[in-house]
Amino acid sequence: MAILLGIETTTTNCSVALSKDDVILAFKEDMGLDYSHAERLHLYIAEVLQEANIPKSEIDAVAVSKGPGSYTGLRIGVSAAKGLCYALNVPLIATNTLKALAIQANQSGDEFKYIIPVLDARRMEVYSAVFNPVFDEIRSIEAQIVEESSFLNYLDSGKVLFIGNGAAKLKDLIKHPNARFNDKALPSAREMMPLALAKYKISDTEDVAYFEPFYLKDFFVTSKKK
Template sequence: MALILCIETTTTNCSVALAKNGKVLALKEDMGLNYSHAERLHVYIQDVLNEAGLDTKKLDAIAVSKGPGSYTGLRIGVSSAKGLSFSLNIPLLATNTLKALAMQARTEDIKYVIPVLDARRMEVYSAIYDNNFKEIREIQAQIIDENSFKDYLNQGKTIFVGDGAEKLIDVIKHPNATFQTEALPSAREMAVLAEAKNKISDIEDVAYFEPFYLKDFQVNKPKKK
């Protein structure tokens, strides 16, 4: 039975939830298209605490969505989570971003759930789960073409969920494919995952924990004038 602050900043959604025993007490998020984490994250943290009538001294743990996702977003979220964990002397929990995203899927008559985050151009970050959200294939960064995920699509109805699904619609024409493009990772689904980790004391070392970037950071050279 734990009171956990959940922080999700892996995409443009700046999302914070306060959860007790895996149930969300308060949620604040910005589903806009622009990154607002630096300006809004700590405001949202205070907002959810105020809504629940609690303060940081009552928290039992801090949970952060570990990635993959935006490099800047991940750094902001993880830095804030580590700072709170250290200053309050409470555990730091790291939850699986793509599993939390998969949990938003509409799973009626679905065999596989494939969360997909946009990784620019025709690349996505993806993982594969069954309809009970058991991991079937680990997280990968992959280039999408018409044959992507074909082995799974041939086995039954499959839903692609996340902002990366938008680029799949025109490429994957398999009759078993459905798309839920409006979803972004949210602190709301983190609550259950964080509670499960807290129960088994699956915590991170605050000093050494780093986000799961999946790919090395690349700096694009400016074009010559």
């Protein structure tokens, strides 16, 4: 039996789940458009533990979505996860953000040749990866500028689902008949938990002291316009 706490803060969605083996015991998230992680994350952690009637001391591992995504969101989520791991002396598990997002394609009821999770980055850029219907990674994570011809090799071979807030950029560009879009989906702790459990079972954990989120691109600050 494994009790796992999952933290997802890579986008505006502040999401926390508590699971016992493959069963979600409690789940909280804020799907709003504003970043609320600093205010809500620790509150949500306390609430899922209370709802499940599980004390912190019974947590076997803490899982965190490793990115890519919002620099600030990633820092908040990873800092909280590390703090819990140090305090409870439990392992840290890092899960693939885009794979967890791709898993939400199961909720559509459709069959796709490829599932392409896309997270919004700056300007016309997205973070993306490509998965097959059983969520094997066909193409690794990239930061790319999207245009009309993006992903054409996948679209020409079958129906493709673009899922994530980055799909909004693709809707106006890609008119291929095989393209489908879900731009409302955001990475969630709910889909993290099966990935975290699989890693826990084989002791695929991180060094708490040295683990860093997967930013993919360097963080920079722009000056405010006068």
